[in-house]
Amino acid sequence: MSLSEVIQTLTLQNYNTRLVVLSTTALGIAAGLVGSFLLLRKRSLMGDALSHATLPGIALAFGILTSLGLDGKSLPALLTGATISGVAGVLLMLAIQRTTRLRDDVAMGLVLSVFFGLGISLLTSVQNLPGASAAGLESFIYGKSASMVKGDFLLIITVAMVIVVAAAILFKEFTLLCFDDAFAGSQGWPTLLLDILLLGLVTAVTVIGLQAVGLILIIAFLIIPPTAARFWTNRLSRMLLLSAVLGALSGWFGATLSALLPKLPAGAVIVLVAAALFITSMLFAPARGILPRHLRHRKLRQKVHRQHVLRAAYEILEADAKDEQSDAANFHVANHPLSIEAVLRKRTWSPEQLRRTLRAEKALGHLELLPDRKILLSEAGFGEAARVTRNHRLWEAYLVTHADVAPSHVDRDADMVEHVLEADLVRELERVLRTNQSWIPIPPSPHELSAKQ
Amino acid sequence: MKSLIKTFSPQGDAMGPTLSDHPKEVPLAVHDLTVAYHRKPVLWDVDLDIPDGKLVGIVGPNGAGKSTLLKACLDLIPRTSGEVAIYGHPYKEQRHLVGYVPQRESVDWDFPVSALDVVAMGTYRKLGWFKRVGKQQKERALNALDQVGIAHLANRQISQLSGGQQQRVFLARALAQDAQLYFMDEPFAAVDAATEQAIVELLQTLNKQGKTCLVIHHDLATVARYFDWTVLLNMRVVAAGPTSDIFTPDNLEKTYGGQLNVLNQAVQALQEITK
Known part of the structure; x- marks a missing residue:
C-alpha cells in the first residue's frame, strides 16, 4: 500500500x-x-x-x-x-x-x-x-x-x-x-x-x-x-x-x-x-485509575512518615524540657539540636527509611541536618511538630474518653488517624474534650513515652 | 385465635372472612397473607391492622419473613394468597401515600451517583415518565437531606459516605416521597451511635406529624424505647399490639424460642407433598 x-x-x-x-x-x-x-x-x-x-x-x-x-x-x-x-x-x-x-x-x-x-x-x-x-x-x-x-x-x-x-x-x-x-x-x-x-x-x-x-x-x-x-x-x-x-x-x-x-x-x-x-x-x-490511586497512597504514606519524625523530635524535646525544668506541670518546650540516634530509637524504622524522611523534611524547610548526626528543627518545623503532636494527643484523648480504648492500646490506633484529621475535625475534637481544659494546648500523653528498644 | 373467631363470625361470607372485616381507613390492613418462595412458605396466614399515627416495630428472628412482609405489602413479590389494604384501598391506588426504605445492602453503593441524586429518586413517581429532575425536585431532595442532618454531603459520591450516612440518604429519599405511611427495612442495622440517634429523632418527628412508620428492628433492647406498637413475627404474627402489652418474655419466647415445632413440621410435611 x-x-x-x-x-x-x-x-x-x-x-x-x-x-x-x-x-x-x-x-x-x-x-x-x-x-x-x-x-x-x-x-x-x-x-x-x-x-x-x-x-x-x-x-x-x-x-x-x-x-x-x-x-x-x-x-x-x-x-x-x-x-x-x-x-x-x-x-x-x-x-x-x-x-x-x-x-x-x-x-x-x-x-x-x-x-x-x-x-x-x-x-x-x-x-x-x-x-x-x-x-x-x-x-x-x-x-x-x-x-x-x-x-x-x-x-x-x-x-x-x-x-x-x-x-x-x-x-x-x-x-x-x-x-x-x-x-x-x-x-x-x-x-x-x-x-x-x-x-x-x-x-x-x-x-x-x-x-x-x-x-x-x-x-x-x-x-x-x-x-x-x-x-x-x-x-x-x-x-x-x-x-x-x-x-x-x-x-x-x-x-x-x-x-x-x-x-x-x-x-x-x-x-x-x-x-x-x-x-x-x-x-x-x-x-x-490504579496509578493515581497508588501515588495518592504513597503521598499519604510519606506524609505519615514525615509526621512521625516530627512528633518523635517533639517528644524528645518535651522529655528534655521536663528533665531540665522543675515545674513538671507547667514546663516550656524549647527547641535545640537533637541526635538522629535518639529519633531512631523512638520508633521501629530502619536507618535508611529515617534518612530518606529526614531529607524530605529538610527539603520542606522543616529541619537542618547538622554535623555529628544531629538535626535541628526550623521554626516552621517546630511549629508543625507541635501541631502534629497535639493532633495525635487530641485523638488519643478522644479515643480514651469516648471510644473506651485502653490507654496502653491507644498509641497505635491514634497513629493512623491523626494524619488525616482535617481542621474541622480537630475543632470538633477540641469541643468534645473541652471539659478538660489542660488538654487544649498540648494534651499530655495518656501513656508512658518510651524509646523503642 | 383472632382469625379463628372471625371464621365463625356472621360478617364472614361462605368463603370465610374478607378484608372488609378489617377496620376501614387504617394505614395498613393485612388479611390472611401467605407468601411462599419456591413452594416454601415464608409468611403464613398473617393478619394485621396497624393503627394510625404509631411508630411500629416489626421484630422477629432471622428468616421470620419481616422483609418479605414489607415487600408483599408493596406488591414487590407475588402473594400466594391474602389481601393488603393501605388506608382502605389496594396499594397500587395508594402509592402516593407510602414511602419505602429498603435494606441498605440491597443496592450497590459504588454506583456513580451523588447523595442528592439518590434522594431525588424519591420524587420520580410524582415527576412521571421522561421528565428530568428540575430545581423543584432538587430543593425537595436537599430539604430531605437537611432533615436527616447531612445536607452538607449532598454532592458527595455515595461510595464516599459512611454506612450511617448511606442509611440517612435512604431515609431522606423516603422523606422526599412525602408519604403518610413509611416502610423501613432495618434502618438501624450497622449504623453508628450518632446516626441511630438521628433516626430515632426523625421517627419521633414523623410521629408528631401524625405519620405512621413500620420499622423492621433487630435490637430487642431498644424496642420498648423506640416503638409504641410492636409486631412480633415469625412466619406468622405471634403478637401485635401496644408494646407495653405484648412485649413480654412469654411472647418473645414464642417468637424466638423452639415452640414453633408444630408449624415447622407442618411446613416440612407440605414440602414433602408438593415436591
Whole structure:
C-alpha cells in the first residue's frame, strides 16, 4: 500500500472506508450508551448470550429466503431473523431464571452455547440448499465490514440514532432501575417493562453490529467502553458521555486500522483499540485509575512518615524540657539540636527509611541536618511538630474518653488517624474534650513515652 | 385465635372472612397473607391492622419473613394468597401515600451517583415518565437531606459516605416521597451511635406529624424505647399490639424460642407433598 493510499484511507476519501468508519463510529456511540446501563444493571454477560442467540435466526432467514427463490443475503431480512432469535434466546433465559432455581450464569451459559451450536448446524445445512450461495454468511460470526453498501450504512446510522435518543429519553428511568429496582417497583415503575426496553436496546445494538463487528466480539463493544469510562468519573451523566466517546473512538480507529491492514477483520481491531483505551483508563484515569490511586497512597504514606519524625523530635524535646525544668506541670518546650540516634530509637524504622524522611523534611524547610548526626528543627518545623503532636494527643484523648480504648492500646490506633484529621475535625475534637481544659494546648500523653528498644 | 373467631363470625361470607372485616381507613390492613418462595412458605396466614399515627416495630428472628412482609405489602413479590389494604384501598391506588426504605445492602453503593441524586429518586413517581429532575425536585431532595442532618454531603459520591450516612440518604429519599405511611427495612442495622440517634429523632418527628412508620428492628433492647406498637413475627404474627402489652418474655419466647415445632413440621410435611 502506498503512502497516498494510507492518507486516502485515514482521511476517509475512499467511499467504502467512509461508510465503514462512520458506521462503526455510530455503533460505538450507541453501544457505549446502552452498555453503560447494561453494566450498571450487572447484566453485561446477558448481552453475550443475546448476540450468540442471533445466529440461528440468520441461518433460518437465509434458508427461508433461498428456498422461496429470493435473495438470501438481503441484510434487513437477515437482521430481522437475528432479532427474532436473539429475543427468543433472552426470553428463554429469563424463563429459565424465573421457573427453575438455576443461577443466572447457568441460564446464560445454556442459552449462549445451545443457540450458537444450533446456529452453526443450521448454517451448514442451509449452505447445502440448492441454489444457495451462502459464502459470506460466516462473516456475521467474526464481522466483515468491507462488504458494506450504502443501504447497510443508512440502516446502521438510523438504528444507532434511535438507540441514542431512546437512551437519552429514558435516562432517569434506567438510572433508577439499575440503582434500586425494588424501590422503583415500590413507586410503581414497571421494572419488567424497563428491563425489556433496556434489553431491546441491547438487541438493537447487537443486530446492527453483527455485520461490522460480528456476534462474538460485539459484547466487547458493550462492555469495554463503559468499564473504561467508569475509571474517569463518579457521575453517571459524564460516564455515559465518556463511554459513548470511547466507543466512538474505538469504532473510528478500529475500522480505519482494519482498512489499512485488510487481512485483519474490523471487529478484532476495534476490540483491540477499545482494549488499549481501557488499559490506559485503568492505569491513568485520575478519579479511579490504579496509578493515581497508588501515588495518592504513597503521598499519604510519606506524609505519615514525615509526621512521625516530627512528633518523635517533639517528644524528645518535651522529655528534655521536663528533665531540665522543675515545674513538671507547667514546663516550656524549647527547641535545640537533637541526635538522629535518639529519633531512631523512638520508633521501629530502619536507618535508611529515617534518612530518606529526614531529607524530605529538610527539603520542606522543616529541619537542618547538622554535623555529628544531629538535626535541628526550623521554626516552621517546630511549629508543625507541635501541631502534629497535639493532633495525635487530641485523638488519643478522644479515643480514651469516648471510644473506651485502653490507654496502653491507644498509641497505635491514634497513629493512623491523626494524619488525616482535617481542621474541622480537630475543632470538633477540641469541643468534645473541652471539659478538660489542660488538654487544649498540648494534651499530655495518656501513656508512658518510651524509646523503642 | 383472632382469625379463628372471625371464621365463625356472621360478617364472614361462605368463603370465610374478607378484608372488609378489617377496620376501614387504617394505614395498613393485612388479611390472611401467605407468601411462599419456591413452594416454601415464608409468611403464613398473617393478619394485621396497624393503627394510625404509631411508630411500629416489626421484630422477629432471622428468616421470620419481616422483609418479605414489607415487600408483599408493596406488591414487590407475588402473594400466594391474602389481601393488603393501605388506608382502605389496594396499594397500587395508594402509592402516593407510602414511602419505602429498603435494606441498605440491597443496592450497590459504588454506583456513580451523588447523595442528592439518590434522594431525588424519591420524587420520580410524582415527576412521571421522561421528565428530568428540575430545581423543584432538587430543593425537595436537599430539604430531605437537611432533615436527616447531612445536607452538607449532598454532592458527595455515595461510595464516599459512611454506612450511617448511606442509611440517612435512604431515609431522606423516603422523606422526599412525602408519604403518610413509611416502610423501613432495618434502618438501624450497622449504623453508628450518632446516626441511630438521628433516626430515632426523625421517627419521633414523623410521629408528631401524625405519620405512621413500620420499622423492621433487630435490637430487642431498644424496642420498648423506640416503638409504641410492636409486631412480633415469625412466619406468622405471634403478637401485635401496644408494646407495653405484648412485649413480654412469654411472647418473645414464642417468637424466638423452639415452640414453633408444630408449624415447622407442618411446613416440612407440605414440602414433602408438593415436591
